Amino acid sequence: MTSTLTPVLTDMWDVDRSWTLAAYEAKGGYQALDKAFGMSQDDVITAVKDSGLRGRGGAGFPTGMKWSFIPQDNPKPKYLVVNADESEPGTCKDIPLMMANPHVLVEGVIVSSYAIRANKAFIYIRGEVLHVIRRVQAAVQEAYAAGHLGKNIHGSGFDLDVVVHAGAGAYICGEETALLEGLEGRRGQPRLRPPFPAVAGLYASPTVINNVESIASVPSIVANGAAWFASMGTEKSKGYGIFSLSGHVQKPGQYEAPLGITLRQLLELAGGVRAGHDLKFWTPGGSSTPLLTAEHLDVPLDFEGVGAAGSMLGTRALQIFDDSVCVVRAVLRWTEFYKHESCGKCTPCREGTWWLVQTLARLEKGQGNEADLDLLLDQCDNILGRSFCALGDGATSPISSSIQYFRDEYLAHLTQGGCPFDPERSTAWAGQEVTA
């Protein structure tokens, strides 16, 4: 019987100076490396395939499969790129991971690069997290000094160089092909696929792009075996993952658990929703995943379970909103975000997100009329599936799901001529000021 929580990646976050090489090695760090070097590259790929690890950046694509798509007969250099551009609203797992244990990421980079035969890897970290960048820069430096990076690593004959690259503020660069554009020194706009990055990615060379948590999971898989990883989680969603609770919960934070845990279980651990309030709506995996409500408390938080409930597991970014929150205000703010972050490349997203904001803002002020709800859904129809990348699709998720579950609340704005909620009541300090 697997424990309710299974700390693996978070396991050394409470260790003194956990970010240092000494602390990581004291916990057995960099030993998966020797084991990997004792295996053939294809066997490492097979192990990751067999583990059932699926991409932890939101899409859930099988990681080992992604690696096996790299055409090894292609004479060009192969590249590994780590997507550390964590920017999806609500998502806050990779940042604390890199802050507390950057070496597990570096070790994962080495093993993964070895498997795909890359001699150069890049860690693309969003620019707005200075201290995290310091920690990863230092981890890479320490790894070089200890012989874990550079030429002939551990006498294996394998060479690897790693560059830590800071972004400069653009949500779209979390989209893997836009990230490659950023890494090539261009505006971060997504590329047409095919060709997929596995065939023509960075510098038109075969490239694997993986999320931080995916890569950081690799050393544990190599060290403990694919079956160990697969013994956690559910049938098609194997292993552990970091679940991030935020918002109106007693103990927000990071909870590392096997995939398939439910929000009810997580809320129990987190002390429940804020005292005196009820759960109203939540995102299972960031703002781009359709909202769920209290009726979904027992949905298994794995790829299939959340999908069956009409949403997506995404990045396990569980943003909890209680009954003090106006869903229209919340959705308008997310929509303004998508409008701001739309890269401008394709018309449905560039123009569509602008129109969504116009329509929603009018509704939120209690202006407009009921037909505007149909207008919104029609606008969503013209964006979803018609935009160039998933940013546009994501922009429609909060809107269509909130109209599905909270149509009456939209209408209440119209009948009351404005928002019926007091924003002060939903603040973190709301209870304290009332009693003060």
Place this chain on the structure above:
Amino acid sequence: MITPLDDKTLGELREIAARYPEKRSGLLPMLHLAQSAQGKVTPEAIEVCAEILDISPAEVNGVATFYTMYKRHGVGDFHVGVCTNTLCAVMGGDAIFARLKDHLDVGNDEVAEKRQGDQYSVSLEHIECNAACDYAPVVMVNWEFMDNQTPEGAVQMVESLRAGHDVRSTRGPRLCTWREAERVLAGFPDGLVDEGPAAGPASLAGLEIAREQGWTAPEGAPAAAAVGSADSKQGAVAEADTSRAEAETVDETSGADEAGAEKKEAK
């Protein structure tokens, strides 16, 4: 008064470009360094980057105007970013931003007046989700985390910054200036990596419960262990510290992938 880029900076800009298989990849960190040197992206920096990278100034301009961290106008010594994406906004970010706008008498992305006696200037911007939602509402100062803020606390913080007092990030070092921060982003470490904690309280929320309950991930599979029958060593390490036990068993696990496959089949 902006000083022209000096030889040291020009050398460092070339050094950044040389980190990459294709030099244009250096453009993002190069622009960070240019901002560090001059306080913003200047027309001179655009020309210099273009020349080093063999691309047109228009191409550099296109990049410099795409990413929000690049500033075409000056910012304060301390650039204060209040998260007003949905979750932080709801938790109080909107109130914090409104209060700071009012207190500093600025609009979005503006520099507050440096009053007589102020050691440093501050600027204010509302920012998008900065991946610290479990510490909402969040304020970033020069891209360091200031977790769990209140309007009153934020006002006190900006006044401390203006007065030149030391202000520490809740999960990082004493705040450096915006220009110093930009230099780190360009890939030139400042030696502050060991400051601050490994993790803040929220980051440890689940781990603390796991420790209290004795919850761990399953024991790792040793190389030769048969399914369901851990050998005695495995049994012994089950009692011990898990991570170390994993480390010790890893040493002798040359055929573990096969063992893993067998174990899976057996299930």
